[in-house]
Amino acid sequence: MNIEKSASHILDRVKAHGADGDLIIDEGKTLSLRAQAGELEEHKVSSILIFGLRIIKDGHVGTAYSEASNENALNSMVDQALLNASFAKVEPDEKILDISGSLKTNDEILCPSDVVTIEDKIAFTLSMEEELLAKKKIKNVPYNGVSDTISKRSVFTTSGLHASSKQRYCSAAAHALMEDEEKTVMEGSGKVSREFGELNYQTIVEETYNRCLSLLDGQAIPTRHYDVILDEEYQPALFSIFSSMFSAQSAKDGVNPMRDKIGELIADERLNISDSPLLVDGFGYALFDSEGTATAPTPLIKRGYLETLAHNSATAKHFGVKTTGHASRSPKSTLGIGLHQMYIDKGNDSESTLHAGEYLLITDLAGLHSGANPISGQFSFGASGYLMNDGERLQPVRNITIAGNFYEMLKKISAVGTELFWDQGRTSLMPHIRFSDIAISGS
Structure with a gap:
């Protein structure tokens, strides 16, 4: 089932039990890169899909979640939320809002397409560490990394609401350790953007180095x-x-x-x-x-x-x-x-x-x-x-x-x-x- 069909299946089951509910579905995919001593220490691609259900029945609130999307897992999530509600005290202020319709963010603005290759992102990561290590008095760059994340949140309710938002988040950061005889200092810098191509590792390198140098004494x-x-x-x-x-x-x-x-x-x-x-x-x-x-x-x-x-x-x-x-x-x-x-x-x-x-x-x-x-x-x-x-x-x-x-x-x-x-x-x-x-x- 796709997301919309899964949501309909879940909320239909909630309504069949005489309850109201809202469902949050979070999806995401992240590329993470990290360098260490000139080598690519981490190259990881991770993804998430998680369903979070809140039901209200006779004033009792129950929640449950599932990280599996098959029908049996989603049915079990609904049953668990109903069971949890049966043991919960009445929450007189908590209701599922009676709003319907759709809300959707603009993907072109919040989630632009990626034009930077994975090879270029790896080169960016390695160069950021390499250029910092080449700086005078820099002994190590223990914390550094690059990430590119696309996340999506969808909200569905038994009242007929469907809201969705999709965003891209690109980041790069480095923290360097500077030593001069008995003196040490560690400082860093980072940047974020919706487009990876707008990130500049040289700016991060210079900011990190200058912060270390200016605070060393x-x-x-x-x-x-x-x-x-x-x-x-x-x-x-x-x-x-x-x-x-x-x-x-x-x-x-x-x-x-x-x-x-x-x-x-x-x-x-x-x-x-x-x-x-x-x-x-x-x-x-x-x-x-x-x-x-x-x-x-x-x-x-x-x-x-x-x-x-x-x-x-x-x-x-x-x-x-x-x-x-x-x-x-x-x-x-x-x-x-x-x-x-x-x-x-x-x-x-x-x-x-x-x-x-x-x-x-x-x-x-x-x-x-x-x-x-x-x-x-x-x-x-x-x-x-x-x-x-x-x-x-x-x-x-x-x-x-x-x-x-x-x-x-x-x-x-x-x-x-x-x-x-x-x-x-x-x-x-x-x-x-x-x-x-x-x-x-x-x-």
């Missing part, structure tokens, strides 16, 4: 409070760690400190945050969520005020609002919430204002998840970067710790830049933000 700076700017990679990473502040699911569960603050001033008035799933240049692009709801831009913070939380249909019903199209579910998981692409509006502060005087530019954070508490907002990370003055580097900085409270940091914004930057994975689009009076522990 880094030392701790005196312990005190500094103004801080995080680079294009780690500012989005910090916001992502605390993105549960926008989750209505965590609010429903009683673990979101923002639950009762909608309409309140929670950040500096310069800050405007939204979720923008329809920016096609980003790899968080989503035409629909995991329930099949069509997505739309969602303002989260406007001029410092909390506008709304992100909802799926269940949390929307619980709080008496409309879903914002942020249902998140993998084939193996239950219904949750997730942002698609975080977007922060550019500000009005010039480059000279943003970079005026002394500040610390953070280019690396260690222990991102273990060092953060999204409920309290507290964090403590190892960090490295550069001590700056008027946009010029004074010295490289390593072996320091940055600590504080993220929710308080949002109130300590002193400047928001006028230029927008994607993070490396192209899932967040933000300007640089300058935070004032941040605790740094060093020498």
Whole structure:
């Protein structure tokens, strides 16, 4: 059976048992390449096909999944979901949405055809490692790789919805170890694109080498409070760690400190945050969520005020609002919430204002998840970067710790830049933000 026939078979069986259901089908194929000491260490082609079923019968929710597509396996998946539902408690807020029709993304934009041969991709991988190893003081390139992935997600429901999205994701990255007598440093760089031909390994080589070289002599700076700017990679990473502040699911569960603050001033008035799933240049692009709801831009913070939380249909019903199209579910998981692409509006502060005087530019954070508490907002990370003055580097900085409270940091914004930057994975689009009076522990 093809995907559509399999979906019809599954959902017909669900309806025959007097239940409603939705079905997620994830398909994918990935080429992975990695070099080691001038040889191709990995050349792997992998594929996935996984069915994830959620059924609701008399208010009871059951889920099950199958990685096999034969009729017996799919029948067993339905039976397992029904059995799981029979043991589950009633979930009064969870329903299969009564929406029908079709949604489909544009393959020409999101999944362009590949014109680069496998031989050229292998040559790209080997050359990236070779040219880095040829650089002075580079001892090893322990982490490097190239990937080319095509993924497809389909959502079918007993209400008659069929939504599908197909995307291509090409990436290349390298991390190099540099040594100079007793000093060592490891830094890296990576790029992503929808077309492999747009990737340039020489850019990755030069960025990786320059990052290693510039941080090799880094030392701790005196312990005190500094103004801080995080680079294009780690500012989005910090916001992502605390993105549960926008989750209505965590609010429903009683673990979101923002639950009762909608309409309140929670950040500096310069800050405007939204979720923008329809920016096609980003790899968080989503035409629909995991329930099949069509997505739309969602303002989260406007001029410092909390506008709304992100909802799926269940949390929307619980709080008496409309879903914002942020249902998140993998084939193996239950219904949750997730942002698609975080977007922060550019500000009005010039480059000279943003970079005026002394500040610390953070280019690396260690222990991102273990060092953060999204409920309290507290964090403590190892960090490295550069001590700056008027946009010029004074010295490289390593072996320091940055600590504080993220929710308080949002109130300590002193400047928001006028230029927008994607993070490396192209899932967040933000300007640089300058935070004032941040605790740094060093020498």
